[in-house]
Amino acid sequence: xxxxxxxxxxxxxxxxxxxxxxxxxxxxxxxxxxxxxxxxxxxxxxxxxxxxxxxxxxxxxxxxxxxxxxxxxxxxxxxxxxxxxxxxxxxxxxxxxxxxxxxxxxxxxxxxxxxxxxxxxxxxxxxxxxxxxxxxxxxxxxxxxxxxxxxxxxxxxxxxxxxxxxxxxxxxxxxxxxxxxxxxxxxxxxxxxxxxxxxxxxxxxxxxxxxxxxxxxxxxxxxxxxxxxxxxxxxxxxxxxxxxxxxxxxxxxxxxxxxxxxxxxxxxxxxxxxxxxxxxxxxxxxxxxxxxxxxxxxxxxxxxxxxxxxxxxxxxxxxxxxxxxxxxxxxxxxxxxxxxxxxxxxxxxxxxxxxxxxxxxxxxxxxxxxxxxxxxxxxxxxxxxxxxxxxxxxxxxxxxxxxxxxxxxxxxxxxxxxxxxxxxxxxxxxxxxxxxxxxxxxxxxxxxxxxxxxxxxxxxxxxxxxxxxxxxxxxxxxxxxxxxxxxxxxxxxxxxxxxxxxxxxxxxxxxxxxxxxxxxxxxxxxxxxxxxxxxxxxxxxxxxxxxxxxxxxxxxxxxxxxxxxxxxxxxxxxxxxxxxxxxxxxx
Ligand SMILES: [Zn+2]
Numbered sequence: 001x002x003x004x005x006x007x008x009x010x011x012x013x014x015x016x017x018x019x020x021x022x023x024x025x026x027x028x029x030x031x032x033x034x035x036x037x038x039x040x041x042x043x044x045x046x047x048x049x050x051x052x053x054x055x056x057x058x059x060x061x062x063x064x065x066x067x068x069x070x071x072x073x074x075x076x077x078x079x080x081x082x083x084x085x086x087x088x089x090x091x092x093x094x095x096x097x098x099x100x101x102x103x104x105x106x107x108x109x110x111x112x113x114x115x116x117x118x119x120x121x122x123x124x125x126x127x128x129x130x131x132x133x134x135x136x137x138x139x140x141x142x143x144x145x146x147x148x149x150x151x152x153x154x155x156x157x158x159x160x161x162x163x164x165x166x167x168x169x170x171x172x173x174x175x176x177x178x179x180x181x182x183x184x185x186x187x188x189x190x191x192x193x194x195x196x197x198x199x200x201x202x203x204x205x206x207x208x209x210x211x212x213x214x215x216x217x218x219x220x221x222x223x224x225x226x227x228x229x230x231x232x233x234x235x236x237x238x239x240x241x242x243x244x245x246x247x248x249x250x251x252x253x254x255x256x257x258x259x260x261x262x263x264x265x266x267x268x269x270x271x272x273x274x275x276x277x278x279x280x281x282x283x284x285x286x287x288x289x290x291x292x293x294x295x296x297x298x299x300x301x302x303x304x305x306x307x308x309x310x311x312x313x314x315x316x317x318x319x320x321x322x323x324x325x326x327x328x329x330x331x332x333x334x335x336x337x338x339x340x341x342x343x344x345x346x347x348x349x350x351x352x353x354x355x356x357x358x359x360x361x362x363x364x365x366x367x368x369x370x371x372x373x374x375x376x377x378x379x380x381x382x383x384x385x386x387x388x389x390x391x392x393x394x395x396x397x398x399x400x401x402x403x404x405x406x407x408x409x410x411x412x413x414x415x416x417x418x419x420x421x422x423x424x425x426x427x428x429x430x431x432x433x434x435x436x437x438x439x440x441x442x443x444x445x446x447x448x449x450x451x452x453x454x455x456x457x458x459x460x461x462x463x464x465x466x467x468x469x470x471x472x473x474x475x476x477x478x479x480x481x482x483x484x485x486x487x488x489x490x491x492x493x494x495x496x497x498x499x500x501x502x503x504x505x506x507x508x509x510x511x512x513x514x515x516x517x518x519x520x521x522x523x524x525x526x527x528x529x530x531x532x533x534x535x536x537x538x539x540x541x542x543x544x545x546x547x548x549x550x551x552x553x554x555x556x557x558x559x560x561x562x563x564x565x566x567x568x569x570x571x572x573x574x575x576x577x578x579x580x581x582x583x584x585x586x587x
Contacts, residue, residue, distance in 0.1 A: 003084055007096055008069075008519060009511040011084065014091045015068045017055045017515070024075055040064045040074055042292045042323030051534065054473070055515050058530045062289075063450050065530025067515020070523065077207055077239065077290060080519050081109065108180075112234045115173055115181045116203075116211040122167045123155025123201040123214075132156035134219050135200045142262065143342060148269045152202065152243075157216060159198035182213065182229040196227065202261045204228075204235065204279060205245045212240065215261055215279055226260070228280035238284040241291065242277040243268065250274035254297035256329075256353070257283065257315065258337060259308060263301070266338040270346040272353075275301075283315040288322035299356050301329040303336045309366065316359050329356035360402050363389055368409050379410050383420060386410075391424035399425070449494075449528040458491035461556035464549040465495040469529075470537040471546055472499065473514055476506035481546055489557050494525055495532075 018034055021027060027034040027050060038048035038059045047061040058065035064074055072083040088095045126132040127139075127149065135156030139149060148154075157163065164183060165175055175192040178184035186192045199216030206212045213229030229235055243264045247255060252274040258264045260277055267275035274295070278287050291298060298319050302308035312328055319326045329352055334340035341349050357365075364386060371382040386406040393399050399421055407417035448455050456462035468485070471478050482503070487496030501520060502512050510516070514533050518526065538545070 003081070003519070004096060005505075005508075005510050005516075007093075008084065009516055011087055011091060011093060012055070012068060012511060012513060012515045014093070015087055016052070017057060017068050017071070018050055018052050020068050020071060020087075020090075021050050021057060038062060038064075039293055040289065042296050049534075054533055055513055056530050056533055058534050063527050063531075065528075065534070066523070066526040067513065067518055067530075069515060069518035070526050070530075073518070073523065075293075079109075083518075109233055111177065112181050112232060113210050113212070115168065115177055115183065116213065116234070118168060118171055118173070119164060119181070119183055119214070120153050120155065120201075120203040120211045122164060123157055123203075124153055125155075126158055126163075127154065127156040131158050134198075138200055138219060142266070142338075143269075144265065145269060148265060151246075151268075152265055153205070153211075154265075155201040155203070157194065157196035157199045157201050159219075161193040161197065164194045164196070165192070180232065182232045182235070195229075198222075199227065202242075202265075204240060204242055206240060207245055207248065209245060210234070213237075215242070217262075226280075237278075237280050239286050239290070240279075241287055242279050244276050244290070244294070247274045247276045248294045253295065254299055254327075254353075255291050255295040255324075257291075257298060257300045257302070259302045259311065263336055263338050266341060267349075270341050270349065272346075272349070282311050283318055285318050285321070288315075288318040288324065291319070292322040292324050296323075296325060297327070298324045299327045299329050299353060300359075301331070301337050301353075301356075304331050305335070312362075313366070316363075326359045327356040328359050328362040329353060330362070360390075360393065360398065361405060364402065364406055364409065373410055383410055383412070383417065387417070387420040387424040390421045391428055449531075451524045451528060454492070454494050454525065454528055456492050458556055458560065461491040461553055462495065464552035464556075465490045465492055465499070466532045466535070467537065467545060467549040468553070469495055469498055469502070470533060470535065471539075471542055471549075472502040472506070473512060473533055474537060474539055475542060476502070476512040478542060478546060479503055479506040481543055483547075483550055485550055485553070489553055491553075491556060491560070494528070498529060 024039050025036040027036040032053060034050040035046040036048050037043055037046050038061055040059060041062040043061055048059045050057045056065060056067055057071055068087060069083050072078060072086050073080060076086060085095055127136050139154060165178060168178060175184060179186060179192060183195055184192050185195045196214065196216040199218050202215040203211045204213040204215060213235035215226060215228045217226055231237060242261055250273045254274060256267060256272055256275040258267065258275055258277045264275045264277045300312045300315055302312045316326050331337055331340050334343050367385050368382060371378040373379050373382060390399055390402050400418060403417040403421045404414045407414045487500035490496030490499060501517060505512050514529060
């Protein structure tokens with residue numbers, strides 16, 4: 001880690017989690033903890049809690065949790081190092097510069113951002129030079145105003161192999177830097193040249209206003225038509241959304257999802273300032289989560305072609321899962337929103353937005369398109385598939401209303417359709433109930449970490465391990481009472497790792513607060529630990545509890561090793577018998 005642990009400790013000490021979170025979330029005190037609406041997922045009743053005692057936050061809705069650094073990482077969508085920087089500024093501390101190789105990380109990121117910023121400047125300048133004429137003509141043809149070109153920092157990459165390399169060399173950046181930033185590529189022979197050539201350039205800007213990458217659309221017919229920066233230490237395409245830096249300030253209350261930057265930009269120019277696009281990838285769960293921090297509603301406005309429809313179908317469940325209310329806008333009489341606005345004007349598009357279909361109607365429509373409703377047997381298939389889709393809607397009112405819509409499509413009575421949905425729902429509920437019962441009979445499956453990779457293999461031991469970790473977090477002085485326990489004796493690799501970490505920190509006189517471990521744990525690991533730390537643990541009989549926990553851990557370990565030994569013995573015996581049989585068979 002590039003930043004000294006002592007500094008992280010001081011930072012964590014100086015930053016009160018209640019103060020910090022209050023800057024983003026309205027908190028109310030209930031009992032020992034504070035509660036509020038989670039900033040990381042859309043909700044109406046608070047499931048987000050902050051513990052001033054433990055200096056952690058935990059959301060019981062989406063599962064996010066951690067200390068002050070994790071909070072900033074999540075809230076501002078930042079990597080660890082940058083979150084530390086933000087908190088340091090807030091606490092009036094300077095992040096110490098450390099020598100050596102690993103210190104490079106933060107400087108490296110800063111340098112990449114600097115290169116991207118300079119590249120964006122160069123591209124923008126070229127747009128207005130004779131060699132960039134073609135790019136400017138293209139953007140004007142697409143109807144973009146000068147103000148829009150400036151607002152979005154659009155630019156042009158010259159039709160040369162080393163245009164950017166030469167321009168940035170004058171500012172002291174070498175080819176390696178450009179390679180790292182994804183602005184140059186090298187071929188088999190090791191020759192390095194510009195990645196973006198003869199393209200209109202769209203800088204991708206993060207929530208803080210830093211240029212983190214680029215998208216480029218080629219002039220003429222060469223391929224690929226669109227080219228994006230590769231993932232770099234500062235750019236991750238599945239975590240960043242184009243134009244969200246502007247859209248997040250919108251008062252529209254709904255985010256408009258488009259398929260590309262041209263659509264997004266022309267919507268902004270027409271006054272729809274909440275348009276965004278995912279770039280070089282279809283919408284991911286991370287994108288959806290990010291959007292749900294700023295919006296409660298989403299309107300999907302993809303192209304009307306097959307690919308657009310398929311992308312919308314994929315996006316709907318992701319957005320819903322993140323807590324957003326989803327509608328789907330169907331562009332009619334034009335191939336995309338950009339063309340629609342040019343043909344019919346902004347008012348027409350605003351009407352389209354307001355009339356945009358509820359996604360349930362949209363899905364019904366898509367199911368209908370699969371069947372020929374004149375044909376009786378296909379009509380039955382349509383009704384069956386529609387009933388399956390409607391049966392899982394949580395609200396009975398919604399189920400009734402849309403059953404009516406489906407009935408009208410198929411020309412049957414609303415009552416018949418409602419019956420069908422009811423039956424389908426009963427079937428599903430009973431199936432789920434059976435599954436739940438099966439789960440209840442298998443206690444090992446319960447109380448597991450939500451994150452698949454962290455699953456406990458020995459629940460009894462894991463409970464005791466959680467207890468030990470909790471006690472260490474509460475009172476590092478217990479280090480002396482551990483009876484030589486080490487993380488390798490734990491059944492859960494994560495809890496073992498955290499235990500070792502805490503012991504080492506306690507020995508070195510460092511903070512054993514969970515918040516101080518932000519740099520050492522993955523965010524998913526932190527989510528789970530915040531849950532573990534949040535459980536009650538009394539310090540009054542801590543030494544007794546500790547002794548019991550350690551006994552369980554060691555007992556389970558012995559059981560596991562003897563089971564392992566048995567397995568080993570059986571395996572050896574089997575091999576021996578196999579060999580013997582083989583030898584005896586030989587003539
Ligand atoms: Zn949440």
